[in-house]
Each structure stands twice: as C-alpha cells, then as structure tokens.
Amino acid sequence: MKQHDVSVPVCDKCSAETGSIFRHLTAEEGDMINFKKEFRQFRRGDVLYREGSRISGFYCIHSGIIKVFKTGFDGKEQIIRFAKPGDIIAYRSVLSNEVACTSAKVIEDCNVCFIPSDILISFVRSNPVFAHELLKLACHELGEANSFITDIAQKTVRERLAEILLVLINDFGLDDQNYLKISLTREELANIIGTATESVIRLLSEFKADKLVELTGRRIRIMDARGLEKISNVFD
Amino acid sequence: MKQHDVSVPVCDKCSAETGSIFRHLTAEEGDMINFKKEFRQFRRGDVLYREGSRISGFYCIHSGIIKVFKTGFDGKEQIIRFAKPGDIIAYRSVLSNEVACTSAKVIEDCNVCFIPSDILISFVRSNPVFAHELLKLACHELGEANSFITDIAQKTVRERLAEILLVLINDFGLDDQNYLKISLTREELANIIGTATESVIRLLSEFKADKLVELTGRRIRIMDARGLEKISNVFD
DNA sequence: CGGTACGTTGAGTCATATCAACCATAGTGG
DNA sequence: CCACTATGGTTGATATGACTCAACGTACCG
Numbered sequence: 001m002k003q004h005d006v007s008v009p010v011c012d013k014c015s016a017e018t019g020s021i022f023r024h025l026t027a028e029e030g031d032m033i034n035f036k037k038e039f040r041q042f043r044r045g046d047v048l049y050r051e052g053s054r055i056s057g058f059y060c061i062h063s064g065i066i067k068v069f070k071t072g073f074d075g076k077e078q079i080i081r082f083a084k085p086g087d088i089i090a091y092r093s094v095l096s097n098e099v100a101c102t103s104a105k106v107i108e109d110c111n112v113c114f115i116p117s118d119i120l121i122s123f124v125r126s127n128p129v130f131a132h133e134l135l136k137l138a139c140h141e142l143g144e145a146n147s148f149i150t151d152i153a154q155k156t157v158r159e160r161l162a163e164i165l166l167v168l169i170n171d172f173g174l175d176d177q178n179y180l181k182i183s184l185t186r187e188e189l190a191n192i193i194g195t196a197t198e199s200v201i202r203l204l205s206e207f208k209a210d211k212l213v214e215l216t217g218r219r220i221r222i223m224d225a226r227g228l229e230k231i232s233n234v235f236d
Numbered sequence: 237m238k239q240h241d242v243s244v245p246v247c248d249k250c251s252a253e254t255g256s257i258f259r260h261l262t263a264e265e266g267d268m269i270n271f272k273k274e275f276r277q278f279r280r281g282d283v284l285y286r287e288g289s290r291i292s293g294f295y296c297i298h299s300g301i302i303k304v305f306k307t308g309f310d311g312k313e314q315i316i317r318f319a320k321p322g323d324i325i326a327y328r329s330v331l332s333n334e335v336a337c338t339s340a341k342v343i344e345d346c347n348v349c350f351i352p353s354d355i356l357i358s359f360v361r362s363n364p365v366f367a368h369e370l371l372k373l374a375c376h377e378l379g380e381a382n383s384f385i386t387d388i389a390q391k392t393v394r395e396r397l398a399e400i401l402l403v404l405i406n407d408f409g410l411d412d413q414n415y416l417k418i419s420l421t422r423e424e425l426a427n428i429i430g431t432a433t434e435s436v437i438r439l440l441s442e443f444k445a446d447k448l449v450e451l452t453g454r455r456i457r458i459m460d461a462r463g464l465e466k467i468s469n470v471f472d
Numbered sequence: 473c474g475g476t477a478c479g480t481t482g483a484g485t486c487a488t489a490t491c492a493a494c495c496a497t498a499g500t501g502g
Numbered sequence: 503c504c505a506c507t508a509t510g511g512t513t514g515a516t517a518t519g520a521c522t523c524a525a526c527g528t529a530c531c532g
C-alpha cells in the first residue's frame with residue numbers, strides 16, 4: 001500500500017528543519033535541487049545501495065534512520081554510522097568518484113531525496129562556501145572515524161558497549177520514560193562495536209543487574225548515564 | 237648541529253616530484269605559498285603537534301616519514317596513518333576548525349613546509365578545483381578509515397599483522413633485497429593493528445618459521461607476499 | 473498453526489593480554 | 503674506558519575476555 005500522507009519536501013524548508021548542509025546554498029541552487037531531485041520512500045530492511053556498486057547520486061534524509069555498513073570477510077556487517085534527518089549519505093563515493101565503499105539499509109521507515117551526482121559536483125565548483133562546508137563535514141567524520149578506530153583497538157567490549165549507548169543517547173535521544181529512541185537488534189548493537197551478539201546480550205544483562213539500564217524486549221531504558229560514562233572511559 | 241645541505245624546496249617543483257595536492261594550484265597561488273610558508277627540519281622522535289592543541293597551520297612533507305596517532309585511555313598510542321613525501325597533515329583540523337584530534341611524531345628525519353591556516357582556507361574559497369581535490373582527498377581517507385574500522389573489528393591479530401605488512405609494502409616499498417623500506421619498532425607495529433607488543437613479536441616469528449618473512453633486528457625482509465595475502469584475507 | 477527472526481543462557485575453547493624475567497645495543501657521563 | 507641507564511627485543515608462564523556452538527524460549531506474521 002502506498003503512503004499518501006507525505007508530500008515531497010521542499011529543500012529550503014527541509015534544510016531549515018533538519019539543519020542539512022543545503023542551508024548553505026543560494027535560493028537558485030535550492031530551486032535547482034528541488035527541480036532535479038527525486039523523492040523516495042523506504043521501509044525497514046530496504047537497501048538503498050550496496051557496497052561495490054557505482055552510484056549516480058546521493059541521498060538526503062528527510063525522516064527515518066538508515067544504517068551505513070561494510071560487509072566484512074565472512075559476511076558480517078560492520079556498522080560505520082547511522083544517518084538521520086538532515087544527514088546525507090553516499091556523498092563520499094560521489095565526490096571521490098569511487099564505487100560505494102559501504103551499503104545502506106533502512107532501520108526506521110524513511111523519506112529521502114535522491115539527488116543526482118552532477119548537481120553536487122557543480123555546487124562544489126560554483127559555491128565555495130558550500131564546498132568549505134562539505135569539507136568541514138568530511139573532516140569532522142574523519143575525526144570521528146579516527147576516534148572510533150582507537151576505541152575499537154584499545155577498549156574492551158564492555159567499555160565500547162557503554163560508550164555506544166551514550167553515543168546513541170546523544171544522537172537519537174531518550175523518550176519521556178528514558179527509553180532510547182532508536183531501536184536496534186542485539187545483532188546490530190554487536191555490529192557497531194565489533195563483537196558477537198551473545199556478548200552484547202550478556203553485557204546488557206550485567207548492566208541491568210548493575211542498575212544501569214532496564215530492558216523491555218528490544219527497548220533499552222537508561223537508568224544511570226553517569227554509571228555508563230564511568231564504565232566507558234569516555235574521558236581519556 | 238644545523239644541516240646546511242638542503243635548500244628550501246620550491247612548491248611547484250616539490251609538488252611535481254611528490255605529487256602533492258598543490259599541483260592543482262595556479263602559478264600565482266603557488267608563489268603565494270612559497271612566500272608564506274616556513275621550511276622546517278625534524279629528527280626522529282620530534283613531535284610536530286599534539287592532540288588537543290589548536291593549530292595555526294598545516295604541514296606538507298617534502299622528505300621523511302611521520303606517524304599520525306591518537307593517544308588512548310591508558311596512554312597507549314593508536315597509529316592512524318603515516319605521512320610521506322607529498323602528503324599533508326593537520327589539514328583536517330585546519331578545515332574543520334577543531335583542535336587537533338591526533339598527534340604527529342617523526343619516524344624518519346623530515347624536511348617539511350609549514351603553511352599558515354588562512355592560506356588553505358583562502359584557496360578553498362578561491363580555487364574550486366583545488367577545493368574539489370581536497371574533498372576527494374578527505375573522502376578517500378574516510379573510505380580507508382572505514383575499511384580499517386571493519387578490519388580491526390572483525391579480523392584476528394594474525395590477519396591484521398599480515399595485512400599491515402602488505403600495506404607497508406604498498407606504501408613504502410621494498411629495497412633491492414626485499415627489505416621493507418620503512419623501519420618500525422615492534423611496539424609501533426603493535427600500535428597500528430591494536431595489539432600488544434609481545435603478540436607482534438610472537439606472530440612475526442611464526443611468520444618467519446613459515447618462511448613468509450626473515451627478521452634482521454628491526455628490518456623485515458618479505459619472502460612470500462602471496463602467503464601474507466592468503467593469511468590476511470585482503471580480498472573479501 | 474507452522475515458520476522465521478530474534479533473544480537468552482550455558483558450557484567449553486582459544487586467541488590474546490598480562491606479567492615477569494632476561495638479553496642486546498647504544499648512548500651518556502664521570 | 504667503564505659503569506650506568508634507557509630502549510627495544512625476546513621468551514615463557516599464566517590468566518581471562520570474548521567467541522563459538524548448541525539448545526531453547528519467545529513473539530510476531532501470514
């Protein structure tokens with residue numbers, strides 16, 4: 001069944017709401033995107049693109065959540081990041097003109113805009129402020145990737161699990177009962193921090209025993225964020 | 237004692253030799269760098285900048301090798317990458333206008349040029365081709381960081397050690413006797429792949445027993461690169 | 473009602489970290 | 503010139519975090 005309740009978002013309105021990178025475009029450039037883009041809707045589990053494929057454009061998330069991941073040697077997923085409203089994905093491949101180095105799959109039903117590659121390239125050439133903002137974005141992600149490398153290489157699974165809970169709190173927030181707003185399977189949690197599903201389950205029940213969290217099925221309720229901070233050693 | 241045998245490199249000549257990003261600058265822009273930059277020399281062990289410090293410019297490597305690393309929770313180094321002639325470092329912090337997220341230390345004596353921040357920013361604004369090339373560079377590094385995350389999260393220490401030897405062969409090459417040109421301590425090797433020094437030592441002697449490498453003090457002679465490829469599972 | 477995906481728990485194993493001792497080398501200063 | 507110190511390399515013994523395998527429970531869905 002088609003969804004009829006959502007109209008195609010207008011870029012300047014959307015970027016004002018979501019804070020996307022397109023807020024740095026001129027009015028004409030914004031119109032140009034509105035004219036050229038395609039609006040698409042996806043459901044949980046849908047794949048937007050796969051590692052290794054050549055990409056003809058990139059996506060700007062209007063609503064929903066997408067996981068960006070690499071597939072390792074034995075087929076195991078490594079989640080690299082999550083994209084949420086205002087984020088863009090696949091821009092890396094477009095700008096470096098390489099095939100996709102990651103896959104993207106929907107975690108929560110999404111509305112996204114697909115924007116052809118050439119339009120991004122042309123804005124980089126024509127709008128230096130936009131180019132600089134994109135550079136900032138890429139450089140910022142690079143810094144985060146470096147931190148993540150250090151964490152995975154040096155911290156224990158226990159520390160990493162506590163840390164990722166804090167990151168998820170920070171990125172997606174808690175509802176009025178302190179439940180994490182983003183809902184992930186245990187396997188997905190494992191695939192972020194690079195461990196086995198069973199390890200996540202065991203550590204989560206330890207956290208529960210230590211009154212740091214409560215668990216209701218897939219939902220995680222945060223009871224003691226400070227306690228998690230202590231475990232995670234976030235402040236080195 | 238000062239070294240007098242090296243004259244300050246001229247940028248257009250240097251970038252032609254080393255293939256640095258500055259080959260995309262106009263003649264005037266190149267002159268401007270030549271005028272504004274500072275030439276500096278460093279010895280093994282010298283620190284160019286430290287994590288957390290605010291940076292007033294970036295470095296372009298003319299000769300030598302530098303390791304870029306983060307310091308983890310317990311003071312352990314995590315090597316993020318190596319910079320060699322033609323590479324630039326610290327550009328990330330300059331462009332994103334954040335404090336340095338890594339430290340940089342000399343592995344092999346270096347001649348480098350220090351270039352003030354504002355000049356990089358102004359080129360990004362004035363030269364769209366240069367901005368695009370910088371974006372490509374950052375995006376490419378981001379892709380490599382993502383692969384590295386997946387490797388560290390999913391591969392065994394053994395696989396990672398084999399893989400990093402292949403990477404070092406690829407990046408720094410072998411001399412006429414198949415010795416790796418870059419010379420690292422066992423601890424540094426450990427700090428790339430995220431393991432303990434003793435583990436590197438043990439695995440290297442296993443590789444030696446399996447006729448994959450020969451060891452002469454710090455020098456590593458590659459005897460069977462194909463064998464290393466098999467171990468590393470580089471082709472997933 | 474059976475199927476599929478997800479979650480949980482237990483038991484056993486193994487790779488890797490940790491701790492400790494020792495050796496080799498090179499640089500330093502008296 | 504030698505003792506001294508620091509740094510790096512090596513090896514062995516031991517501990518343990520985390521993975522794997524396996525069984526079973528649970529919930530939702532067509």
